[in-house]
Amino acid sequence: MTGTPRQRARAQAIEDIKRIAKEQLAREGSAALSLRAIARELGIVSSAVYRYVPSRDELLTMLIVDAYNSLGDAVETAEGACARDDLRGRWTALGTAARAWAVERPSEYALIYGSPVPGYQAPVEQTGDPGTRVSFLLLALLVEIERRQPPSTPLPGPLGEDFAALRDNLGLKIGDDLLARGYLAFTAMFGLISFELFGQYRDSFADCAAHFDHQLGRLADLLGI
Amino acid sequence: MTGTPRQRARAQAIEDIKRIAKEQLAREGSAALSLRAIARELGIVSSAVYRYVPSRDELLTMLIVDAYNSLGDAVETAEGACARDDLRGRWTALGTAARAWAVERPSEYALIYGSPVPGYQAPVEQTGDPGTRVSFLLLALLVEIERRQPPSTPLPGPLGEDFAALRDNLGLKIGDDLLARGYLAFTAMFGLISFELFGQYRDSFADCAAHFDHQLGRLADLLGI
DNA sequence: AACAAAAGAGAGCACCGCTCTTGACGGGAG
């Protein structure tokens, strides 16, 4: 579409590589991600792949950024479709969309919310922005909650200082207590998803979606919405 | 101590291999765990390691079982030191011990509560028993809570059936509502630990232990203790 | 002391990430 034929071909090649990489990821897992295997499947010699991807780690970073953006898209779309004043609906939509996305692509979910790929930390300067989209959505929700709830009393001690620093860092008006509840709800939500996907209790529930929805309701209660 | 010298030497060799493997795990991560590197560090040729360890995957399974048992020991000890009727204290001790264990050995924690090591699922028949020690502790706690709280009303619909089946499976008298709250608390607890260790918000809190303790209190409230 | 089991050594296979050099191709400049 855009750029010279050369640039388009190049972009297409990179897309192909990432597509095959994701298939391989889903089949074999992130440690088995192999540039040589990608090259084979692409009908190309392995060294040629390095024309498009600097290294295996860089490819993983690309996939992580893609995953963050894909999750961000899914969650933002679902949350954005809710009435702005339906706070509980927004929370539920956010969680349901995140779980649905994760269930659909467990390998990509593992890439971003599993334990880090060993020996490699995704550079923050690369993942930074896409990596915060979901949490920003929650923070916006918390701001709205704060406006409708009686102001919470600040927490005393070093924990209060931590929350104050966090609030300054974010530049958002969210009380200590609500911020703590939001963090817990957020963490619990991704904990629930991770346990469903990776935990030892995988087959405990016939209807995982219903269970997740149920727990999402409990967390909404915790948030007071 | 026990057995013939041969058996003792053999057990010692296996211990050495596992010790070095854990060090390597802590330094490089699970994907970089290399039998050849272990052999080098042990001053032994790589093929000799296979006298003691069937394969790299089997070694990983051993480490997973060890990690489960180590965590189980730590948590059982801490929880066992509490007065039996101090339910909140038992919950707090359980969580605090689990977090402390995880913070001390993040790589081993990642082994059991991170996303599964790619391309390999630890066989349940091996990990089965040690893998359930912490959850059994929580279940025992839930049974005690159930005895002191008014019986909870069963949940309707398919979710109720799931909980009923779960209750039958466990053979424990725990009401639907409490079981759901227990699952959420358990999941949230490990979610908190995972986020502290692997999450994007690693440096958000100066005093992570205080924050964790605070959230543990919220979860105790959720459990009604 | 003799023997057999256990342990170690070494070579080798197939795979991996990554680098370097060598040709082939093709679009833009003269």
Added chain:
DNA sequence: CTCCCGTCAAGAGCGGTGCTCTCTTTTGTT
């Protein structure tokens, strides 16, 4: 229209991996 240079693919090769096989040495036991 030709030539040139950037892009691409290919191939060889380095050091690493898990794992297997065979052969030799060690060592506990009888």
